[in-house]
Amino acid sequence: MSGDIVSSGIGSPVRRIGRREFDFERQVAIMAIVNRTPNSFHDQGRTFALDSAVKAARRAVDEGADWVDIGGFAFSAAQAPISPEEEIDRVAPVIAEIRAATDAVISIDTHRAEVARAALEAGADVINDTNGLREPGMAEVAAASGACVVVTHSIGGPGRRVFRPGYTDVVAEVAGFLRERVAYALEAGIAPDRIIIDPGHDLNKNTYHSLELTRRLEEITSIGYPTLVALSNKDFIGETLDRPQGERAEGTIAANVFSILKGARILRVHDVAATVASVRMTEAMLGWRGPLSPRHNLA
Template sequence: MSADTPSLGIISPVRRIGRREFDFERQVAIMAIVNRTPNSFHDRGRTYALDSAVAAARKAVAEGADWVDVGGFAFSADQEQIPAEEEIERVVPVIVQVRAVTDAVISVDTHRAEVARAAIKAGADVINDTNGLREPGIAETAAATGTSVVVTHSLGGPGRRIARPSYADVVTEVAAFLRERVEFALKAGIAPDRIIIDPGHDLNKNTYHSLELTRRLDEITSMGYPTLVALSNKDFIGETLDRPQGERTEGTIAANVVAILKGARVLRVHDVAATVASVRMTEAVLGWRGPIAPAHNL
């Protein structure tokens, strides 16, 4: 079977991303979130300082993260716009220092081509674009460098306010958007085995939309591209369980396990250690890996 032949529905399930190889037929990659922003929705600036961001990334890798996602501009519209130069100043030093100490995958969470270029030069392996490759030049940057991309659904993109988002059928519309943006990526020269998709839970979506996306996630994963889900501590979990930001770990784990069963293969998370344990258990139950320390009863 060739590398480009879908197997169990996944296009090129065995992938080399940066310095690591993943088999998405039987493996879930865990992406740790490191936001060098003063206003990220969960950590509220705890990793804004450079030393704090680098320490958080190193801790995440030590706890078992396969991947570190570095961001310098929050998605929320409740922030001041910053120039690309400032975003570069936030993310590049983190990437340089993390790259020096780990072979884990590093992605840059950005929608700007100039930020992506600077991040790749600093050692990033992936462009994680919550704007769905709509900014001029970003798809061409990925194609020219051979960088993998995460193509994410959102209505307005980072920093843009969408009041009361509405969908006739959120899953159908998200899937149609992702198909169109994937086609755009392919035409721009990005190889199929460099594309990952993300339905964008809570990005211009309310709680009912995000629950529906999770319940019907197989309609997204059936597109064939490895699917990333970013569910960690999001408002749809808080509103579903009536839990504040600091009390959503159990809900996050439950939603992530459901997503895995529906075909998700990359989880973007805050709580790495808890996620690693839940994912390893899920993989073992599915028969993808054996127990780490089985008792050998003769």
């Protein structure tokens, strides 16, 4: 396998997402995670209260996040189901308050069409769907609104248990799924420049699967759409390093930087400040940006 740095592979790398513009040929967007759930795998309910969620979102933007991702229902199968109405009650007030305070991109992490519609009405710009647009009506909501969509690979989707997921070739199968769901999105009327893809690290995948996806990530980024990776503090990092949930920061940064070199252009993260520093340094070393405060100019 080649060790060369991989370009974004995006046909039109300059994208307008919400109120911000990104040049994914020379820029990496940082998406902060804010979960209004009592059972998120990393936060463990720390941002479940409305005021805590709003404060976390504002702090993330202050620390340099370009994007805030709001979720009201965890992916894990180890949780009680909630109604769409309860999910809307969790996410819509946070989105409305963030929208009033910042021009940062806001996404709604949901697989339900009615929740997506309510979130867009509250001010969200992007639908982040870990179910790959398989819920009835989701693609239609995205197409009608003009919102961007993140099309993510998973086998079962949120809240559904998948025992011992198996793949003959995980990268080829994930890439095939993403190509098929992108074709579905296009057929539903979602514009090509509104589509982002995510291979879904650790979503119905074991540690070996997620490591292989990362190692061969260029096979995903070469599909031709901006690629988001959600690696932050995940179990494949913890199992690789034998680290508990709260001690995976270094592994997360390493995996994120490696993914940038493989063509990823959006990072979904918990630790915004550390990610901003590592990403800005990576961009500078790649020649995409200059130093922020050089003592000597080249002139």
